[in-house]
Amino acid sequence: MFIDRAKIQIKAGDGGHGMSAFRREKYVPKGGPSGGDGGRGGDVVLVVDENLNTLIDFRYKRKFAANNGVSGQTKNMHGAAAEPLYIKVPPGTLVKDEETGQVVADLTENGQQAVVARGGRGGRGNARFVNSVHRAPTFAEKGEPGGARTLQLELKLLADVGLVGYPSVGKSSIISRVSAAKPEIAAxxxxxxxxxxxxxxxxEGxxxxxxxxxGLIEGAHEGVGLGHDFLRHVERTKIIIHVLDVSGMEGRDPIEDYHKINNELKLYNERLAKRPQVVAANKMDIPEAQDNYNKLVEYMAKEGREVYPVSAATGEGLTQLMQRVSQLLLEYVEEPEAEEDTKIYEAKPEEEFSISRDDEGTFIVTGKGIEKLVAMTNFDNDEAVQRFQAIWRKLGIEAALKERGIQEGDSVRIRDMVFEFKE
Ligand SMILES: Nc1nc2c(ncn2[C@@H]2O[C@H](COP(=O)(O)OP(=O)(O)OP(=O)(O)O)[C@@H](O)[C@H]2O)c(=O)[nH]1
Ligand SMILES: [Mg+2]
Known part of the structure; x- marks a missing residue:
């Protein structure tokens, strides 16, 4: 079975922790602060590999994590940054954020890359917090957590040509004749x-x-039958082979079929209806086909469509049809892609904080900036806590909490940290 959707969980590396250390020098009881910074965590990067054409590998491996940055060391030695983790995807992979549904990247060209989760920044060592007031800070920052998200990968088949038509007109019979594909064929x-x-x-070449x-049927564009899910696969083809059953053995009129199917294509997507199309009049080996074929040729001459008489049963006419299609492909001029198709969406800028309350009256503060600060603060160190409080006031969180009526002793939660409010 052809797998064309996959869900993966990715986690970029955390930044390495900053180090808190002091130089030891002869005759100096306490040397200057010398803790180095942590290294950056590894990014998670998707990269297009043209040798892949399915998402099948993601059936077996769904979780990917980049390495964490190395922690800072003494003597101002910085921790090493982690290498990015590259995940190979086939060309034509559309990447969405599972939670928001937002398109993260549309990967079409070989070698194209998209950073889908950023590694965390390394925490700064205590040497970096020296200023005129604090000559010997004892605290260091923890590493920033790396980004994590679940991605929905969607592969639109990058076929050049699509076989389109009613069920049982012989599409699978045709592909099995002209290629090595072996789809199921039945009445x-x-x-x-x-x-x-x-x-x-x-x-050659x-x-x-x-x-x-x-197969498509009426109403396919709005989900009737099976066709809808697959019309998007036809979206990226350059040429459509519209297969008609001219034997009339199912009691339908090929010209009517032709209009119904084209109408479905148009209702699904106007651009699809304008795609170059050649008509394959199939099942010519059946005697009754000749009459219908003659009518069809006359009709299509008016429509300005080329018709090829073929039989998937005997193979007759298929070489001519495929050669013509190959010729049309050489002449094909790429439609300009709609701009939104190729845009790489940037992550949103960090929003402000917001305050809510849960059932027990705990104040909950959310917001990227403040959550990051909590994650990177070492609360075991008094100086680090003081710095945290200073930033917390500067961001206006304390004022906002007071406005919401916080009292001494009330609980405040940020991420997984809960603390008691004190003036
Ligand atoms: N006599 C004759 N029978 C054919 C020809 N092409 C296909 N058939 C028969 O028509 C039936 C349907 O063929 P398929 O190739 O499965 O048709 P399809 O268009 O792929 O059908 P769906 O997958 O259901 O949409 C099968 O019984 C085939 O053997 C042909 O050229 N001549
Ligand atoms: Mg079929």
């Missing part, structure tokens, strides 16, 4: 449940990727 509708890709070789998708 009932919706035999094909997921798209199948095949490589069609025309001549000339090949294209053909996609066989489940």
């Amino acid at each position: 009932y509708h919706f035999t094909t449940l997921t798209p199948v890709l095949g490589v069609v070789s025309i001549a 000339h090949s294209f990727v053909l996609a066989d998708i489940p």
Whole structure:
């Protein structure tokens, strides 16, 4: 089965902790502060590898974590930064944030990269907190936690050509004739449940990727049948082969089918309806087909569409059809991609804090800046706590809490830290 969606959990590395240390010098009882900074945590980076064409590997490995930065050392030695963790994805992978649904990256070109989680900054060592007032700070910052999120990966098949048509017109029979793909073929509708890709070789160095998708029926654009899920696979193809059953063995009129299917394409996406299309009149080996074919040729001449008589049963006409399609591909001029398709979305700027209360009356402070400060503060050290309080006042959190009526002794929670409010 073709897997084209995957969910992965990623975690960038935490920053290394800053060190708190003092120089030891002869004759100097307490030398200057000399704790080094921690190194940056590793980023998590997605990178396109053109040798991949499915997301199947993510079925077996779903969690990825980059290494943490190394902690700072004594003698002002900084900890090493961690290497980024690269995760390979196939071209055509659309990446969304699971929680917000926001598009994080649209990866199409070989080698293209997207940083999907940033490593945490290294904590600063105590040497960095020296100022005119504090000559010998004893505290250091902890490393910033690395970003973590769940990503939804979605692969739109990068097929050049799509086989489109009613169920049972012979789409799978055609792909199995012209490529090495071996999809199931049967006389009932919706035999094909997921798209199948095949490589069609025309001549040495000339090949294209053909996609066989489940049959479409009326209402497909709004989810009737199976087609809707797969129309997005056709979105990125350059040419459509519209397969019609001209044998009439199912009692339908091929010209009517043609209009119904094109209407579905149009309702799904106007651009899809404008894609170059060639008509394959299939099942020509059946005697009744000839009559319908003649009518079809006459009709399509007016429509300005090329029609190719083929039989997937005997193989007749398929070489000509594939050669023509290959020719059209060479002539194909890329449509300019809609701008939003290629944009890499930047993370939101850090928002302010907000205050809420839970059922027990605990004040809950949320906000990226303050949460980061809590994560990076070593609360075992009095000086670090003092620094925390100074920033906390500067951010206006204390004033905001008072405005909300906080009393001495009330609880305040930030992330997993709970403390008692004191003036
Ligand atoms: N006589 C004849 N039968 C054909 C030809 N092409 C396909 N068939 C038969 O038509 C039936 C449907 O063929 P499929 O290739 O499964 O059709 P499909 O369009 O892929 O159908 P779905 O996957 O259900 O959308 C099968 O019984 C095939 O053997 C042909 O050229 N001649
Ligand atoms: Mg099929």
